[in-house]
Amino acid sequence: MENKLDTLQKIWKAISDGKNFFIAGHLNPDGDSLGCTLAMTSLLERLGKTVYPYAAPVIGNDLKFLPGLSKIHVGVLPEKPDFDTVILLECSDRQRGGDLETVLSKAKMLVNIDHHLVSDEYGNVNYIDSKASSTAEIIFQLFESSSEECPLLPTADEATCLYTGLVTDTGRFVHSNTTAEALRVASALVALGADVNKINQVIYFTKSYIELKLLGRALEKMEMRFDNKYSQIILTRGDFEALGATAAQTQGIVSQPTMIPGVEVSALIKEEPDKVSVNLRSRGSVDVSRIAQTFSGGGHARASGFKIAGKSVNEVADQLSKVVYDVVKDIE
Ligand SMILES: [Mn+2]
Incomplete structure (x- = not known):
């Protein structure tokens, strides 16, 4: 410019x-x-x-x-x-x-x-x-x-x-x-x-009952990987249906795991009716927009995301996990 x-x-x-x-x-x-x-x-x-x-x-x-x-x-x-x-x-x-x-x-x-x-x-x-x-x-x-x-x-x-x-x-x-x-x-x-x-x-400071219940469910499902450097939360259609919630009600959830010392990348993987959408957050040293770009997504260094149609939520989680592993494996 x-x-x-x-x-x-x-x-x-x-x-x-x-x-x-x-x-x-x-x-x-x-x-x-x-x-x-x-x-x-x-x-x-x-x-x-x-x-x-x-x-x-x-x-x-x-x-x-x-x-x-x-x-x-x-x-x-x-x-x-x-x-x-x-x-x-x-x-x-x-x-x-x-x-x-x-x-x-x-x-x-x-x-x-x-x-x-x-x-x-x-x-x-x-x-x-x-x-x-x-x-x-x-x-x-x-x-x-x-x-x-x-x-x-x-x-x-x-x-x-x-x-x-x-x-x-x-x-x-x-x-x-x-x-x-x-x-x-x-x-x-x-x-x-x-x-x-x-x-x-x-x-x-405003959340609905369903949003808070969804946050609770998401935290229950949080998994830690790669020496606790990667946190993954998968919300399936079943999770959303059980609460009568939608993927639009997940705001703020992906940031929660980055409070844990040592977590470099947090991913929230959501199974939506026609696609799988993923939010990524970083605590600092990882540029998650590069991870998102691998999946044709984008965003910022500390907050980005992507969407994939035609793949199951578990396939997306596995693919993402491999990319994240390569990024975080050498971080002390
Ligand atoms: Mn902006």
């Missing part, structure tokens, strides 16, 4: 030139993806633009409090995909947002804003900063770069959306991406009115 400030100015040029915008984040939208989609939508609307914010289903209950969420077209693509400008957030390649090609191919301007480690420069303008904690951090920097004398700053609702992206992508300011810049941006967002108390209550 060229000079950051130059690229931010190119994004502002795209914003001022455009009239009809389509904005989307990635599949399985998370706090960063939705928070940035909403903050950008609100910003563009304030500037008098027409915006079609899109998100792929399903939106987790813990993110439904986000201000402006009802504006998002969840899983519904526009009938006439005539947008002059498309902004893709958090999408490391042009397929990451789902089947958006009808929209993407018609746009005159495609802006790509992302912070993933491996990311394609598929846009007309590409702002890719893998050192940024979150796309929310980049969007805040975009706000700040709007004008030297009088920058256009986020409203309180926009700040709440961006803070949600920051707090979720840093794991509540715990992961190694919790940099001085991430904390500076968080501080600025709090000063602008981000509703920190509500974000914490809804995202981190």
